[in-house]
Amino acid sequence: MASTALILGITGGFGCEMARALRQHGWQVRAMHRKPKAAARALGDMGYIDWVKGDAMNAGDVREAAEGASLIVHAVNPPGYRNWAGTVVPMLDNTIAAARETGARILFPGTVYNFGPDAFPPIAEDAPQNPKTRKGKLRVEMEKRLEAASRAGVPVLILRAGDFFGGTRPGNNWFAQGLVTPGKTLRSISYPGPHRVGHQWAYLPDMAETAARLLMRCDEFRPFEVFHFGGHWLEQGIEMADAIRYASRNPDLKVKRLPWLALTLLSPFVETFREMREMRYLWQTPVCLDNTKLTNFLGREPHTPLDIAVTASLAGLDCLPDGTTRQTPVLA
Incomplete structure (x- = not known):
């Protein structure tokens, strides 16, 4: 019988891609959501999911949903960075409690937010974690x-x-x-950092496929295992804007600076802007996760070429001109 994975946060980017990747690798996929019917409609073609109703903030709901699962994908996050301090740790505690009672493994998508400038670059799995932001400190605590x-x-x-x-x-x-601005054909690109400062991007279908392949060999893991995903390291960060220009078939697309001053002025009133402003240092310093451990373990990392990944991403955001087709990711 196929193993069952419970996904918390399936309507988010990583959770949704993990559902697809795990299904392709033979897993039974279960998802908990406060409004499962609405979530199922939003996800469309994912009819293989076993939906259960529940709230990640409710320990009993998570425990019940995890019954019989051998994996819990903890991909739930408050949208738009809202009320992180009041939600992310309690939700994780509920997942840990459910895993302890059911014997499930926890898969957790980590970020670079854990690290401060003293860890850059490149960042190994055991690099010191001295974040300078509230969100980073929460990540370390998790x-x-x-x-x-x-x-x-x-x-x-x-x-x-x-x-x-x-x-x-x-x-x-x-x-x-x-x-970019979702739902609008591109007229310009906003770029948050200096053009020549390197930046690292994770194309979610590749990251999810990587996690699924790792799980196939989980019997080789230590009880607490951490890997770094390389993804797309752009030595000149502005290369992402060039890739967007190429995907939109508009090489003259204007690149603007992200209006940090406006975000700063509005941050006392808009929580999303406040959290984005705190992360500015990650655009001012080269941030590069070292994936040597991962590639030594798997042999290679699943990788979709940047032009295909960016085109698919822009198509998914409805940012491309009419008639532009969405390209299928290529997982090498």
């Missing part, structure tokens, strides 16, 4: 709780990556919120 859980018998896999982009649910990330 990983500490997962490591403590692993010592108590809960197996944990963390896959850290750079800034997410692409996938079926591509909206809640820097690509969609900072560089």
